[in-house]
Amino acid sequence: MKPPLFDYVRAETVDEAVAARAAHEYSAVLAGGQSLLPTLNFRLARPDALIDIGRIKALQGTAIDGDEIVIRAMARQREVEYDEAIFAANPLIRETLGNVAHAVIRNRGTVVGSIAHADASAELPALLLATGGAVIARGPKGERRIEANAFFKFHMTTSLAADEIAVAVCIPRLPPGTGYAFLEFARRHGDYALAGVCALLTMGAGGRVASARLAACGIGSRAVRLVAAEAALNGQKPDAASFAAAAKAARDAVTASDDRQASIAFRKHLLEHIVGRALGMAHGRAGKPFAS
Amino acid sequence: MSRRIAPVLAERSDDPRRAINLTVNGEAVTRDVSTRLLLSDFLRHDLRLTGTHVGCEHGVCGCCTVLIDGHSARSCLTLAVQADGSAIRTIESVAADDGTLHPVQRAFKECHALQCGFCTPGFVMSIVSHFEEAGTLDLSEDGVREMLSGNLCRCTGYQNIVAAVRRAAELMGRGGKG
Numbered sequence: 457m458k459p460p461l462f463d464y465v466r467a468e469t470v471d472e473a474v475a476a477r478a479a480h481e482y483s484a485v486l487a488g489g490q491s492l493l494p495t496l497n498f499r500l501a502r503p504d505a506l507i508d509i510g511r512i513k514a515l516q517g518t519a520i521d522g523d524e525i526v527i528r529a530m531a532r533q534r535e536v537e538y539d540e541a542i543f544a545a546n547p548l549i550r551e552t553l554g555n556v557a558h559a560v561i562r563n564r565g566t567v568v569g570s571i572a573h574a575d576a577s578a579e580l581p582a583l584l585l586a587t588g589g590a591v592i593a594r595g596p597k598g599e600r601r602i603e604a605n606a607f608f609k610f611h612m613t614t615s616l617a618a619d620e621i622a623v624a625v626c627i628p629r630l631p632p633g634t635g636y637a638f639l640e641f642a643r644r645h646g647d648y649a650l651a652g653v654c655a656l657l658t659m660g661a662g663g664r665v666a667s668a669r670l671a672a673c674g675i676g677s678r679a680v681r682l683v684a685a686e687a688a689l690n691g692q693k694p695d696a697a698s699f700a701a702a703a704k705a706a707r708d709a710v711t712a713s714d715d716r717q718a719s720i721a722f723r724k725h726l727l728e729h730i731v732g733r734a735l736g737m738a739h740g741r742a743g744k745p746f747a748s
Numbered sequence: 749m750s751r752r753i754a755p756v757l758a759e760r761s762d763d764p765r766r767a768i769n770l771t772v773n774g775e776a777v778t779r780d781v782s783t784r785l786l787l788s789d790f791l792r793h794d795l796r797l798t799g800t801h802v803g804c805e806h807g808v809c810g811c812c813t814v815l816i817d818g819h820s821a822r823s824c825l826t827l828a829v830q831a832d833g834s835a836i837r838t839i840e841s842v843a844a845d846d847g848t849l850h851p852v853q854r855a856f857k858e859c860h861a862l863q864c865g866f867c868t869p870g871f872v873m874s875i876v877s878h879f880e881e882a883g884t885l886d887l888s889e890d891g892v893r894e895m896l897s898g899n900l901c902r903c904t905g906y907q908n909i910v911a912a913v914r915r916a917a918e919l920m921g922r923g924g925k926g
Contacts, residue, residue, distance in 0.1 A: 457805040463764055464783035464829060486830070493825040494806040497786075506783075510830060534819070558898030560874060561807060563819040564826065645897050 459496035463505040470594055470623060473509050478596050478619045480505040485621055487529055490557070490565035491573040507621075515623060520545055524626045533562035533570070545629040547746040548636040548654060552583045555638060558646045572622040574678065576611040576712075577648035579640065581679035586654035586671035589627040595620035608678040634658050635742030637734040640674070641726050643717065649674040650718045651710075651726040653682070655734040657694065659742050665689045668702070670731065675723055676711035684708060685731060694739045703732035768832040772797070773841035781828045788812040790828035791838060799839035799869050803900075810899030813870040814838050820877035839869035842876060851919035852876055852912070861912035863903035871899045875913055885922055887914055 463480070467473035477483050484503035486492055487510065495501040509515055515529040518539060525545050527536055536542060537553040556562060556570065556579050570580045571591065584591075584604040591602045593616055607614050616622060630636065640652030652673045660666025668689035670682035684705040692698035707724040714720055764783045771777065772795060779794055788805075791797045791814070803809035805824045812823040815837040842850045849857065852875050862868045878895050879885065886894070892913045893906070901909060917923070 458786065458789070459784040459827075461763060461784055464766065464827075466829070486827075489827070489830065490807065490822075490825055493786075493827070496784075497805050497824070506827075508830065557807075558810075559878070559895075560810065560813055560820045560822060560898040561825075564816075564821050645894070 457497050459493070460499055460502045462496075462503055464508065465505055466508045466510075467512055470509075470512055470514055470621070473507050473512065473621055474594055474596060474619070476505065476507045477621060480507075482618070483507050485509055485569075485572070487569040488532060488565040489569075490561050491570060491575065509621065518542060520629070521626075523629045525549070525629065526624050526626055527567045528624045529566060529568040529622060531567055533565045533567055534559065536567050537562060544746060546587065546627055548583065548587065548630065548638060548656065549627060551636065552579050552638040552654060555579050555640050555642075555649070555652070561646075568622050568625050571607075571625055572614060572616060574608055574612050574614045575648065576676060576678050577650075577652075577674040578679070579638070579649065579652055579673055581608050582652060582654050582671040582673040583638070584625060584627065585679050585681050586656055586669050587627050587630075588669070589625055591616070591622050592624040592626065593617075593620040594623045599623070601626075605681070610677050613678075630656070630746075631658065632745070633743045635738035635740070637737035637741070639730045639734045639737070641730060651675050651723055651730060653706075653727065653730050653734050655731070655738045657689075657735065657738040657742050659694070663693060665692055665694050665698070668735075670702075670706070670734075672706070672709060672727060672731075674712070675709060675727055680709055682706045682709050682731065689735070694735075694742075699732050699735040699739075702735060703728045706731045766829050766832075768829055770831050770834050770836060772836045773838060779828075783827065783829050785828045786824055787814070787826040787828050787831050787836075788823035790831075791823060791836070794828075797838050797840050801866055801869055803866070803870075808900070809867070809870070810874060811867050811870040813873040813899065815873060815877055818877070818880065820874050837873075839872060842872060850876070852879070852916045855912040855916035855919060856909075859908045859912040859915050861904060861908040862901075867899060867901045867903075871896065871901070871909060874899055875916065879916070879920065879922060885917055887917055887923075 465476040483505040486506045486508045519526045635657035637655045640649035642649045656669040658667040668686045673679045685702040688702040688705045710724045791800045801811040803811035807822045807825045814823045892910045
């Protein structure tokens, strides 16, 4: 339960970090370390080098840039959770972060780190998918923007290249009046979810759903958009019947095989249940000012 | 005859080291450490501050909780080199120099919130950080359990720890909702 040997590079600038990434065949980027350190302690990961980006000034903090919230690589989860400007721009972020591990972990863990780690059961990848966010990656050839739907490939596997660093994530501002909810079911509060869901509802003319966006975690090899459930809602009246139809449609998104925590049948049941509840919550909040 | 074939591992002939400067419980410390040394092991083995306990070593149990620059953190999920330049507080700093217990420690004693005591330093550090950080304490049943949710105790069943948090709030004149 001790980390293996590795070279340690403390980068002072993003360029230094990118150069260090290119100089090592198998490096790992150390930000808050709350996902990386357990994998090192268990020796599930044996990187040649750890590239510590914790002191890079350009990677600290957050900003709101027009219609996007920019969360830089070293912004701690707790800092983002408590940020009032971020809450006012997109309250789903705080609601989701409240379910990420425990306060003690969120004091150190970063939003970008959790997204780049891409655990299939983690909450923040689902948040990025549901909100239609993006990851900003920096590599030797410069910077590129990877949309959420192209970022998550598999459990702990993303489209980041081995010589790239995720320097920020961008999450769109929610249009005022958007209904939102995050719900998950975990055995113990703070555990990874057996199933979790982010729901966004935009109401349109005639009291019908103009747009529904749903993404789930814990149910497969990566976070996924619940496209069948979304299709079941778009253009419909937001009532018990359409929510039940959407929740039922979500069941087929479950691909996780039976494991010691839950059977596939139980996960389908859980997902259906929390999708229905999350839609009810989101609908209750739609058309109202954002408030905690 | 079956043999276990060794996996291909990165070659590391040496143990990279680095000098770190930090303050621990208000005292300046300079040490040369292995870059893979965990902060928990640095505190326990190098500084002999054995009040910080090591349970699971992967961030689940909370026994190793310390304060880094005023915020609670898992010392088993932090490298000593990451703490370079930081101010660390451990359980050894909580009671007064003359041995007078901190109100959180006194409340644990009064409410019988510990049995074997292994998890207690982690609980106390988590609670102290919550008391220091929160503007309004949520002292409802759910609020206190949320506060304690990052720490595991295998003896008490938690009831007395919840009671101790409320008692500590009383002793410190900290009201709260609930």
